[in-house]
Amino acid sequence: xxxxxxxxQTALASLLISFPVISLLNVDSAPTQARQISTKNxxxxxxxxxxxxxxxxxxxxxxxxxxxxQPLGREGGAAPKSMVKTDVGVIExxxxxxxxxHQKQGIVKSKKITINGREAIRFWDRNNLEDFxxxxxxxxxxxxxxxxxxxxxxxxxxxxxxxxxxxxxxSFRILK
Numbered sequence: 001x002x003x004x005x006x007x008x009q010t011a012l013a014s015l016l017i018s019f020p021v022i023s024l025l026n027v028d029s030a031p032t033q034a035r036q037i038s039t040k041n042x043x044x045x046x047x048x049x050x051x052x053x054x055x056x057x058x059x060x061x062x063x064x065x066x067x068x069x070q071p072l073g074r075e076g077g078a079a080p081k082s083m084v085k086t087d088v089g090v091i092e093x094x095x096x097x098x099x100x101x102h103q104k105q106g107i108v109k110s111k112k113i114t115i116n117g118r119e120a121i122r123f124w125d126r127n128n129l130e131d132f133x134x135x136x137x138x139x140x141x142x143x144x145x146x147x148x149x150x151x152x153x154x155x156x157x158x159x160x161x162x163x164x165x166x167x168x169x170x171s172f173r174i175l176k
Contacts, residue, residue: 037164042067043175046090047148050171052160064089069159079131081155084165088150088172095119095141102137115140116173118148122166129153136162138169148174 038053045062058066066072068085079085091098099121103110108124120140129135132153140148150169158165 037160039171042088045175047088047175048171048173049088049150049168051086051168058085063091078133079153079155081157082159083132084152084154084158084160085132086150086152086168090142090146090148090174092145093147094145095139095147098147099139102139113138113170115170118142118174122169124162134158136165136169138172140172140174142174148172 039050040053040055042049042051042057042065044060044065049065051067052069055067055069056071058068058072060066065088066085067088068083070080070083072085073080102123102125105125108126110121110123113120113122115138118140120138123135123137123139125135125137126133133156134154136152138150140150142148150172152165152169154165
């Protein structure tokens with residue numbers, strides 16, 4: 001065995017061992033630059049959003065849309081490692097109350113942002129995420145008793161970066 005092959009095998013073993021740790025730390029590290037991706041425009045009576053052109057619309061109404069990078073499987077059990085699912089909509093509720101409730105659920109980090117001139121907050125979460133390991137949730141102030149939201153669920157190894165997920169979520173627009 002040559003020195004080069006020993007180093008290569010050692011490096012590969014180190015990557016395999018440290019991969020989950022790197023993945024967990026990725027949420028708290030500096031954001032990765034988002035690639036330019038081909039997108040489709042989703043538009044309902046209440047909101048619009050741009051999402052990857054090769055993704056599927058799973059369910060759709062004027063108030064709520066679900067789309068994913070692959071067909072949804074059966075209920076229960078862990079989602080495939082390469083799956084990303086996003087729920088978008090407008091829900092009844094007070095913005096401040098909803099944000100406060102989400103903050104109690106053990107989020108990793110949060111960030112106040114502005115989307116289309118509206119107050120918003122984004123949470124990175126690893127708790128209570130259906131069949132996924134991670135989630136990024138964005139709440140947008142709409143009216144006194146309505147909140148816009150974009151919730152993206154994904155595994156520890158998604159096919160797109162968190163920066164790309166944030167880019168999709170930041171394209172959310174309330175139309176009325």
